[in-house]
Amino acid sequence: MQGKRILLGISGGIAAYKIAYLIRILKKKGAEVRAIMTPASSDFISPLVVSTLTENPVHIEFWNKKTGEWANHVDLALWADVFIIAPTTANTLAKMASGICDNLLLATYFSMKGKTIIAPAMDLDMYQHPTVKRNMETLLSDGVSIIPATEGALASGLEGQGRMEEPENIAAYLNDFFQLTKPKATKRILITAGPTYEAIDPVRFIGNHSSGKMGFELAAACLASGNEVLLISGPTSLSLTHPNLTVLNVQSAKDMLEAVQANWKTCAFGIFSAAVADYRPEQVATQKIKKTNEEHTLHLVKNPDILSWASTNRTNHQKVIGFALETNNAKEFALDKLTRKNLDFIVLNEFVKDVSGFQAETNKITIFDKDKNAFEFPLKSKKEVAKDILSVVLKD
């Protein structure tokens, strides 16, 4: 954590007293720490303690009435590599989720371009309250990471979930965060995305509901971590531009295979997130088919398996990552695909109508590596899911 800039937000809960220890650990590990406190939090920990331990002035109000100094929330947010809000009370959580911006800590949160992580702490029934749960879901889909409260004795005397995670575990979480986001050596990464359209005649096709969002988010995350991307996309309404990005637009599985074959040799990684049609019409009518008969039969033939082609035609240095979208016996089918297609990783995408899958904004994934180790993640926005996938597959 040497030299990392950690902005610490403290809101007004009893767990605030533990923040002195967190600051000590972060400082010992070489991080720079600045703190913003909500006015209520100074009842639980003295700003003098926070200021002394961070070796920086503490910001509480937009302007300091004594010195006349203005605490610029935009500058604080730009300064930070990460914003950790610990403890996060139900009140601060609700304001973050609904856009209320009535103190410096919240104004800074809404100005943050980088990652915000929260460590909630509240009493048992508050933590279980549907509103609190809903607010946490909202923040997750806004891209905030949550260090869940732990179970044990609570300040109220009750026992259960609600304790802020211990300072050493928060520090370990931050350490992992910096490891995962460390810039890696540039790689050229091939990504397939979206559906394929298999022509029936000049105006009709067989396709599927894939939106291409997962593939585009993966491309964006690969680019953000400094890699070069070749995105081979079936028809979607999405667009992405970046100096290190080449997009090849294709229609059918055969087109997609040709684009992969022409480029695979130059790539270190292949992430095959496209929902490729399994079959295509054997004949494509040259003219629009007329509805003259009561029935019409299409004869379908199997499409090439693009992922299997890439996995068969690779060197030892090339890695392949496949996807499995399953509605039943998910784990079993995913592991079968991992072995059958000889993959380095498979991302199992659980299909839950409108929540996880093709058109949804969110996904719930489990990643299996070659040795069948599982990395399970909660339901997240596809942007966050893309980062989770890269944190596992681009680790070395």
Ligand code: C5P
């Ligand atoms: O066999 P299945 O279609 O379930 O496998 C899914 C994985 O294989 C995905 O990664 C998908 O992109 C890839 N695939 C492919 N070419 C196909 C079919 C699937 O690349 N024809």
